[in-house]
Amino acid sequence: MNKRTALAPDMVEQAIRSRRAVRAFLSDPVDPALVRLLLELAAQAPSGTNMQPWKARVLGPKSRARLEAGLLAALDDPDFKPAEEYRYYPQTFTEPYQSRRRKVGWDLYGLLGVTRGDHEGMKRQTAYNLRFFGAPVALMVTIDRDLEIGSWLDLGMFIQNLLIAAQAHGLDTCPQAIFARFHPVVRDALAIPASEVVVCGIAIGHADPDAAANRLVPERAPVDTFTTWLD
Template structure:
């Protein structure tokens, strides 16, 4: 597990939250959701940098800090999105992912959870069972970052092991939670790993880096039906065992 020690000493009080902050942190954690529709309102570059700096406080084994982030906005974002949508519509990428995100065959309880998420989302969007074309179009919206003005492509050095991937997850969680505190929304997007070759053509990402995921960042459009989706979580008792003796 990540080493909680630090190499630079600082004031002890720096790790103590101000009064009342615990509730705000918990509220941000509970409020975070995957946002799939954004307003065109831009996000100030200084705020993006601030969020990344906060997320970078995530723990990592021996302070390795394995995360690498490519932020795309403006014309750079549009060029990337256009190329990715074209590749998606051409059916490219799905057979050549940069890594296996999911198991080759789903099993319970994960299969049921996955199916419920899909049908809950499609139900809000009015996509019926068997409407493969609309499902394909909705999946393709990933590659426009769901219209978010800021897109991020996350990569990691291919030589690193699973421990660094665990650290990366904590970085992503920190980024998503910090965004909520500023009225922003995010959507972590594993779909980008399918199209890593297209991404490499447009961004300076070598074969020595794995495309982990993308992340959309922006101000949520709360009038969009897909943003009414609130996913369920199993109770703590279902995944936790307390040992006292």
């Protein structure tokens, strides 16, 4: 039996290793045909019994303007209480997760010049987050509410495929869980039915090389800290 010919591993590895969550984009447009290709590549992700549970909405100028206006209004509304409709984080953080979370958060704010207690600075960054960090392409990802955790795993692989494919094509990305916390606004602006859960947004474009936020490089734990080698 002939072995499958290996793809250029250095190129695949480079796409994986160079991917970062970019938090400031240039306004340079992205060809819609390339966005379609990225979604086609993302959909090659494995899924249990080929269910393919992912759903994506690519926002045009009108829908994006409507969404961002609603989100910024909600951010300024003292009566609006952001809350996810699914739990992303644990109710109580334990180690090492608490330390990792705090470090990356304060590392980012340090680059942005936002200090502890600077609520206005944090709010400005949240508003920028809700505007997809200025990226020219904005996606919203959902999943049918009646699906179980296995389908969510499949959805995660779809999203990762999209991020890596974008990186391979010279684009930068940021998966954004913040939109799940504003799901009533997202649902209303984009006419998302109650049968779907708002999972995240994805910003796609070219990173702004001069933006301080894009100097953030989160630390990764060595393999032996999370792997057990069994006899």
